[in-house]
Amino acid sequence: MLTARSCAALVWSLTLTLVDGGNPKRLPSIIGGGTAGLTIASRLAPHASVAVIEAGGFYEVDNGNKSIVPFYAFTQPFLGVSTYVKNPLMDWDLLTVPQSGANDRIIHYAQAKTLGGCSAHSTLAYLRGTKGSQDRWTEVSCTLSPPNWQKRKTPNATFEYDMSAFETGKKSGPVHVSWANYVDPSAPWLARALQTTGVPMSSLGLNSGTHSGFGAWSTTMIDPQSATRSSATEYLHDAIQDTSIMVYHRTQALKINFDPATKTATSVRVSTLGLEYTLAAAKEIILSAGVFHTPQLLIVSGIGPASTLQRHSIPAVAALPGVGQSLQDQISISVSSGLNTPSASTLINDPAAFPAVLDEYLASRSGPLSSAGGYLSFEKLPAPFRTSLSNATLSALAALPQDFPELEYIVAAFPSSDPSKIPTIGAVSATLLHPFSRGTVTLASGSMADAPVIDLGWLTHPTDQDLLVASVKRLRQFWNATALQPVKTGDGEIAPGANITADNDILAWEGDPMAVVDAQGRVLGGVQKLRVVDASVLPFALPAHPTATLYALAEKIADDILRGLR
Known part of the structure; x- marks a missing residue:
């Protein structure tokens, strides 16, 4: 698993039955309500009852103007251990091991704990990678607004732009993209x-x-009319209007359960403010818990390097050596x-x-x-x-x-x-x-209650x-x-x-033996009915900020799933 600069919330969704012409078809359960998770949840919600379960809450409530007003995006906790202000309602408070390539510094790595994930916790930049890195990825997740020159009122900062990059004239997506006012x-x-x-x-x-x-x-990612953050929760807002999607917040995933005979993912063990219970999956589970918690949850659930599973006495479902390896951080x-x-x-x-x-x-x-x-x-x-x-x-x-x-x-x-x-x-x-340096994510214990051990491998x-x-x-x-x-x-x-x-x-x-998923995000090693869809599966760090790419990834996998059901 590897990453670019990224963050994602931890979310579960429960799949119910879709009846199509009298023939019942089942949609997957979704784990992950950050940028990718909410995108997939909203795309599947018109076809089934979907439940989203989130470790955090609603950033509009928990963090107010600090997350909504664009300028304050720069005041949120980012890298560093001595300067950032802890915010347990929004941030996982993850710290790396000492970085040998960075003068043995311990790094705070911001990971959003809120609906919207990275898109609710970033500095709002929206840009895609180059054609060479993304020439097959879809472009249907946002609505572009041209710059408001009157409000920008800066004659030495004018510019040209390409509106056709957003395929104007076609149906627009829910996320607002604009030039700031x-x-x-x-x-x-x-x-x-x-x-x-x-x-x-x-x-x-x-x-x-x-x-x-x-x-x-x-x-x-700013709505130019209200001048407020536009995040993946825009997908959720749309789905709430037109579907029966449900949100369970303040709920953390603890373990994915499998049928040991077939390696089939069957359910998820979760905890809502200390109350534990199990959610059954109707067809499959999609894991979208972010670059650190996704590999952690896979290993805790029995999918990962054999030595790590043995060290923590975790019964092996699939010994995949690449889980938690090749972490790539810009x-x-x-x-x-x-x-x-x-x-x-x-x-x-x-x-x-x-x-x-x-x-x-x-x-x-x-x-x-x-x-x-x-x-x-x-x-x-x-x-x-x-x-x-x-x-x-x-x-x-x-x-x-x-x-x-x-x-x-x-x-x-x-x-x-x-x-x-x-x-x-x-x-x-x-x-x-x-970056050519590689890091790792592994376990401090066999419990999701303990933070993962993160080594960015910087320099x-x-x-x-x-x-x-x-x-x-x-x-x-x-x-x-x-x-x-x-x-x-x-x-x-x-x-x-x-x-x-x-x-x-x-x-x-200052075709890989380490592969974990296939092109549709499905976990390898004989594992059934489990996908991973978040920044942890990107094959390399893209030449861009990650949010636009994650929207495209989620839209692509959602389309794969729906095409397979029709």
Whole structure:
């Protein structure tokens, strides 16, 4: 099992009987109510009674404006152990083992515990992978709205885009995708630095399958009319209107039960606030518990490496060595410096300015609170920066698809601790889109009550180390761009810092025998009536943020299931 940046909630759904022309047909039970889980549940609900059972609750209630208002997406608990604020109603509070490739740091890995999963817990970016990585995946899960230039009111952040990428004129999907109604004042300066240093702005945007070597203002999962988060719960809202779908929240899956003679998944043991009971599956079970809890639940239920099952005295259903292996997590590093321009965070955190910001949001659904979007760029590392790469690294990168970018650049701006000296801290980060390092997910015990043991394997492969060091040098070139000099301020680079120059110092700062599922998500090893549909089954980390891909994956598997029933 492997992953890109991702999170998902833990959800179960119960399948009832579909009667078609007098002939009863049975639909599968669904485990997983995050991005993929709710998508599948809503697509199957018109054909049967579906019950969704979720370990968390409704983010609109549990987290209120912190999850609904776009700007606050940046205030949720993400990576790091000393800075994030625990929120047990929304986050699983998962910690990794010390990362040998990251100076033995322990990493908090945000995993949403709420209906909507990743789509309810992310920073709202929506973009697809390249054609080379997704040329067979469906595009029917969202409705695109064009940018509102009047509300964005930023003439130095205009752009072109390709509406045909969303197949307008066909029936649209439930999730709203738009360009935010506000642009952070610092972002155009940082974007200009990238554009004048070899990464021009695309005329198509980032959803047409071509973005290597280009940048664009990102589409976001925001309803442009209300300026609120649009998540996978949009699927649930639609299903509630037209079907008999039911939601059981605050309920956690404990174990999948099997018929030992046939390896057939028959039921799920669950717990609602400590009360345990079993849900029977009518035809099959679909597991969509996310990149960490999916392999954990498989192993707890008897599907996984034989040595792990034996160590925890778990009766084996299928000894699949690949479960919990080959975890692939994209790695980011940033270079930051001072800016004399304001930022959205500066305005929102200023008690004198915030009333006007709030009034603007409530009156016209625009302004700093309405936006979580920014500027993104992708490229293969340019030739001058490849001279320091080893031959092994160059060979590994050459094996990637031709249109597959190696790096993603994200611009951001934050208030500084001393605004009188440095009004804003600007940051440009580089993300390794296809890390070669691999991690694992395994068990601390045979119980789902204990968190899984997570080892991201960050920077354990020399290719990732090579590329990360080179990316920092590329980021510093952006910061030295002539276009950025009018707004730079302070005493120089804030992080990593001008004294961090040596490669080792930068690193310190910062048909497969392992297959588990087939192309329809069905678990191998002779296991019957069990599928996995979430980010844990992606064959490699895609050159994009994962949410759009997960919608497509779920739509594809739902279509496979329904076609098989008709």
